[in-house]
Amino acid sequence: MSPDPTDPLPLAPVAPLDPARVEAIRSHARSMSARAPLPPAVRLETAASAVFAVWMLVWAVSAVIVPVHG
Amino acid sequence: MDLPADDARDVEGLRRGDPRAFDAVFDRYQPRLWSFLVRLTGRTEVAEELLQETFVRLAAHGRRLRPDTNLRAWLFTVARNLWRSHQRWAWLDGRRLAELASRTWGGAAEGPDQVAAASETGRAVERALQAMPDGNREVALLVLVEHLDPQEAAAVLGLSPEAVRQRLARARQAIAREIAR
Numbered sequence: 001m002s003p004d005p006t007d008p009l010p011l012a013p014v015a016p017l018d019p020a021r022v023e024a025i026r027s028h029a030r031s032m033s034a035r036a037p038l039p040p041a042v043r044l045e046t047a048a049s050a051v052f053a054v055w056m057l058v059w060a061v062s063a064v065i066v067p068v069h070g
Numbered sequence: 071m072d073l074p075a076d077d078a079r080d081v082e083g084l085r086r087g088d089p090r091a092f093d094a095v096f097d098r099y100q101p102r103l104w105s106f107l108v109r110l111t112g113r114t115e116v117a118e119e120l121l122q123e124t125f126v127r128l129a130a131h132g133r134r135l136r137p138d139t140n141l142r143a144w145l146f147t148v149a150r151n152l153w154r155s156h157q158r159w160a161w162l163d164g165r166r167l168a169e170l171a172s173r174t175w176g177g178a179a180e181g182p183d184q185v186a187a188a189s190e191t192g193r194a195v196e197r198a199l200q201a202m203p204d205g206n207r208e209v210a211l212l213v214l215v216e217h218l219d220p221q222e223a224a225a226v227l228g229l230s231p232e233a234v235r236q237r238l239a240r241a242r243q244a245i246a247r248e249i250a251r
Binding site for chain 1: 087089092093096100101104105108109118121122125126128129130132189191192195196210214215245
């Protein structure tokens with residue numbers, strides 16, 4: 001009888017990572033989740049700043065182009 | 071596909087930003103991802119770097135996971151994509167040559183130092199895994215070692231189930247040939 005094509009392989013387990021490194025990785029990754037998302041008010045402020053920056057850029061470009069071509 | 075109950079519960083916890091959920095997922099999947107990455111990359115220092123980055127991604131994206139996320143497939147997808155990305159950068163910065171050299175495992179005793187002593191059959195399987203093309207090795211590791219079902223492996227690798235079946239068959243043949251030598 002042919003083996004099931006998904007039968008597990010007869011492999012020895014990989015030696016585990018050093019426990020101190022495991023904890024260092026956990027701690028480092030957890031510190032990333034500790035960076036809480038910005039509260040809604042701050043997000044709104046950030047979005048408003050971005051819109052303002054784009055508006056300023058458009059204004060600055062038009063201020064240069066219009067005198068040159070106008 | 072039914073999701074494991076633990077995973078479903080922890081996805082909810084991750085979405086709430088519960089650190090206990092992160093720890094539970096870390097404890098459950100760290101050994102499996104480590105094993106997967108060591109065999110996928112052939113280099114423990116690279117595996118360690120990618121393992122850390124995988125969990126950093128989980129921490130960063132945990133709150134944005136969909137409630138029906140297949141956590142196991144998500145983690146293996148991230149780990150595998152990080153490896154692919156690493157390969158591209160390694161190619162660009164010239165480290166690829168050194169990696170290729172270090173991955174040419176000629177003999178049974180030259181496998182990754184982190185792989186424990188195995189039976190002769192086990193060593194033959196390790197040799198076959200390292201010698202086969204990356205695409206076949208990914209499928210073999212996910213299905214035959216990590217026991218993802220072929221559909222999950224297809225989702226992780228972005229392949230059709232038929233492509234996974236073909237790669238699995240080729241991997242099986244390569245392993246059988248190496249064992250028979």
